Amino acid sequence: MACKLVETLEKVFKNVNGVSQIEGKYDEEAVRNCPMCGGILEFETTDAQGYRMLSPCQGQFALRRIRLYNNALVPARFMHATFEAYNLGRLSEKAGVEMFMREVKRYARGASGFLLEGGPGTGKTHLLCAAIRYMTLELGVPCVYVDYSDLLGDIRAAYSKNISETDVIEPLVRAPVLFLDELGKGRDKRNDFEIRIINDIINRRYKNPDLTTYFASNYRDRDTSGYNNYKAAGYGTPAWDDYAQKRWKSERFSSKDAFDRYVEVVMNQEYIEDRISDSTVSRIMEMANRLYINAPDCRRSAGKF
Numbered sequence: 104m105a106c107k108l109v110e111t112l113e114k115v116f117k118n119v120n121g122v123s124q125i126e127g128k129y130d131e132e133a134v135r136n137c138p139m140c141g142g143i144l145e146f147e148t149t150d151a152q153g154y155r156m157l158s159p160c161q162g163q164f165a166l167r168r169i170r171l172y173n174n175a176l177v178p179a180r181f182m183h184a185t186f187e188a189y190n191l192g193r194l195s196e197k198a199g200v201e202m203f204m205r206e207v208k209r210y211a212r213g214a215s216g217f218l219l220e221g222g223p224g225t226g227k228t229h230l231l232c233a234a235i236r237y238m239t240l241e242l243g244v245p246c247v248y249v250d251y252s253d254l255l256g257d258i259r260a261a262y263s264k265n266i267s268e269t270d271v272i273e274p275l276v277r278a279p280v281l282f283l284d285e286l287g288k289g290r291d292k293r294n295d296f297e298i299r300i301i302n303d304i305i306n307r308r309y310k311n312p313d314l315t316t317y318f319a320s321n322y323r324d325r326d327t328s329g330y331n332n333y334k335a336a337g338y339g340t341p342a343w344d345d346y347a348q349k350r351w352k353s354e355r356f357s358s359k360d361a362f363d364r365y366v367e368v369v370m371n372q373e374y375i376e377d378r379i380s381d382s383t384v385s386r387i388m389e390m391a392n393r394l395y396i397n398a399p400d401c402r403r404s405a406g407k408f
């Protein structure tokens with residue numbers, strides 16, 4: 104038998120000032136007459152030593168999970184983001200995202216996070232918000248979502264209102280699971296202020312092995328993009344030509360020329376490392392599994408130049 108609150112609970116999603124909030128509606132009359140808790144959402148039990156104690160009813164847990172979701176500050180645009188609603192069908196490679204979903208569902212304290220990389224429109228924010236929904240409502244884990252570029256704006260606004268930077272950053276440092284979206288989308292490239300803020304948050308979270316951090320970025324990292332490989336293979340030196348001649352077929356390009364043009368793009372792109380410090384990027388790599396979400400045709404069109 105379940106608490107009447109759980110039996111009659113309906114979760115109504117609302118946009119409150121741009122933030123997705125759940126209003127929990129339930130049959131108040133039925134809850135007042137709940138045979139489990141009589142509407143106080145606690146019931147009396149007797150422990151092994153014969154002491155009587157109050158335990159929270161399932162209804163109380165259900166309301167707590169709704170509060171966790173509301174405190175996570177999911178953007179209203181992603182109010183309906185769930186794993187089920189994510190369109191796996193348009194991905195050229197599904198396995199990575201499926202693994203991401205599996206790992207979220209079996210989250211335990213101290214689990215590694217993820218760094219989702221991929222261009223705009225690949226559904227990274229959808230995946231982050233769906234993960235928050237699952238973790239708060241199904242697992243009861245406190246989560247916080249923050250958009251990196253909004254955060255920088257909030258900190259600047261805090262200065263002008265005499266609110267300390269610490270008050271803005273502290274909840275992000277402490278959150279058991281932090282979702283940091285739009286990593287690297289600062290106003291300026293390698294701006295000192297922005298680098299200091301992000302270093303502070305990441306380093307302090309890194310030091311506490313109980314914390315999990317999920318990141319998403321439109322920028323790629325130099326390692327999984329192939330940049331580091333091509334550089335090591337001598338890109339920009341006379342050795343390169345020989346390497347490219349041997350490699351283009353196994354890298355599935357139509358000609359050496361197409362491969363060269365593809366690599367030229369890779370070598371001249373802006374990376375996460377260009378946006379935040381190298382040391383912070385290496386911390387992130389230790390904290391999170393990297394997952395590149397491949398937009399349809401991305402690789403093929405790059406090879407077609």
Ligand SMILES: [Zn+2]
Binds near residue numbers: 108140144161
């Ligand atoms: Zn009850």
